[in-house]
Amino acid sequence: MSWFQRKRAAMALASLGLVGATPLVGEAQSAAEQSAFRGELVFYGDFALPVGEFGDNVDVGGGGGLAGVWLLDADGMIGLRADATFVLYGYESERRRFSLTVPEVGVDVRTTNYIVTGGVGPQIFLATGPIRPYVFGTVGVSYFATETTVGGGDRQEDIASSTNLRDTSLALTGGGGFSIRVSSGVNPVSLDFGASYQYNGETEYLTSGNLEKASRRQGRRFVPILSQTNMAIFRVGVTLGTS
Numbered sequence: 001m002s003w004f005q006r007k008r009a010a011m012a013l014a015s016l017g018l019v020g021a022t023p024l025v026g027e028a029q030s031a032a033e034q035s036a037f038r039g040e041l042v043f044y045g046d047f048a049l050p051v052g053e054f055g056d057n058v059d060v061g062g063g064g065g066l067a068g069v070w071l072l073d074a075d076g077m078i079g080l081r082a083d084a085t086f087v088l089y090g091y092e093s094e095r096r097r098f099s100l101t102v103p104e105v106g107v108d109v110r111t112t113n114y115i116v117t118g119g120v121g122p123q124i125f126l127a128t129g130p131i132r133p134y135v136f137g138t139v140g141v142s143y144f145a146t147e148t149t150v151g152g153g154d155r156q157e158d159i160a161s162s163t164n165l166r167d168t169s170l171a172l173t174g175g176g177g178f179s180i181r182v183s184s185g186v187n188p189v190s191l192d193f194g195a196s197y198q199y200n201g202e203t204e205y206l207t208s209g210n211l212e213k214a215s216r217r218q219g220r221r222f223v224p225i226l227s228q229t230n231m232a233i234f235r236v237g238v239t240l241g242t243s
Contacts, residue, residue, distance in 0.1 A: 042067040044237025053227035061089035081123040087115045090208040117142040135176040142171040146206040167204040192237040200229040
């Protein structure tokens, strides 16, 4: 075999190798695409309706939160959900004298009653397409707190603050909703509507007016309420898909 013939044979073998490698490259790229993180971020506002014993002592609450859903299957039907929610259920603000010895200076005394909840659990979509109903459940912790802050006004820094009461409880949440896609693309956007029931169990907490009533009784300590603290939560949000 001449040098020219050997060269042609080598080129033919190289061409066959490239043709055979092309499907392998395509499969590797497809596997990389499938292994990439796929999920959703949900930014939402909450309306909280206390139920049972909690509803006897607290009116309504409001707040917001952030949820992330990691989609575990190729169809995007099964996911792992993690969310954090803030609910404000009481707020008071009044102008008081700075002290008895300095009655000319006034300060703002603000008291907030709030709940911070974090949880993790499964989320399952019941259909694909532009409208996707889903159900979810999470297990986590709820943190109940009442804080008082003293400041000179809206444009001035706070002088002092104190946590009057805090308590934590196991939080079990179950709910569902549906998302409506409003735009497609690499990062699709959807509107999200949902509702859930949050079981917090028995917790110590304060309500609006507890501190004021205690101070009027010549400085006597306030008595926290101990009861079930369960809520029904209704939410509206915006979902941003990631891929």
